[in-house]
Amino acid sequence: MRQSLLLLFCLCLSATTFSQSRKTAKTTVSPDDKAVEAAVVRFFDGMRAGDSTMARSVLAPNARLFSVSADKTGKVLPRETPMNKFVEMIAQPHPQVLDERIWDVKVSIDGDLATLWCEYAFYIGDTFSHCGVDAFQLYRSPEGWKIFVISDTRRKENCDLKAAQAAKSKSTP
Numbered sequence: 190m191r192q193s194l195l196l197l198f199c200l201c202l203s204a205t206t207f208s209q210s211r212k213t214a215k216t217t218v219s220p221d222d223k224a225v226e227a228a229v230v231r232f233f234d235g236m237r238a239g240d241s242t243m244a245r246s247v248l249a250p251n252a253r254l255f256s257v258s259a260d261k262t263g264k265v266l267p268r269e270t271p272m273n274k275f276v277e278m279i280a281q282p283h284p285q286v287l288d289e290r291i292w293d294v295k296v297s298i299d300g301d302l303a304t305l306w307c308e309y310a311f312y313i314g315d316t317f318s319h320c321g322v323d324a325f326q327l328y329r330s331p332e333g334w335k336i337f338v339i340s341d342t343r344r345k346e347n348c349d350l351k352a353a354q355a356a357k358s359k360s361t362p
């Protein structure tokens with residue numbers, strides 16, 4: 190009897206583990222996943238084009254922008270850049286294109302809330318500036334997915350510039 194109960198317990202445990210791993214493994218891309226990614230890509234397309242109207246079209250009115258990095262003393266803190274200032278900077282004429290290339294995009298959605306996580310490399314023209322990870326929080330509005338928080342990390346080391354080059358190739362027509 191004890192062996193039967195032990196066997197039953199082990200079977201239940203393995204079935205639970207299997208069902209949890211299947212639930213967390215995402216194998217298909219939904220239309221919402223594509224729409225979330227399209228909103229983020231539109232934001233960066235607006236930045237590349239110097240088109241603040243395009244960039245703003247996918248932002249919530251109260252969107253916020255944070256960067257997490259170390260200061261000169263090595264202390265790590267989030268710093269907020271006012272989104273209006275950032276969008277105004279996009280609209281300023283630039284002699285070179287501001288190009289944020291993204292790859293390894295992961296989207297998670299629960300109802301009307303979405304998170305997009307990706308690696309990126311930032312270039313000014315063809316000159317590498319920095320890399321890191323972007324984390325976007327979006328909500329489903331009547332007009333489509335809107336970004337309400339952008340957070341990023343910034344570094345100059347351990348950057349996958351081959352992936353950045355491949356990301357540029359994919360976005361270039």
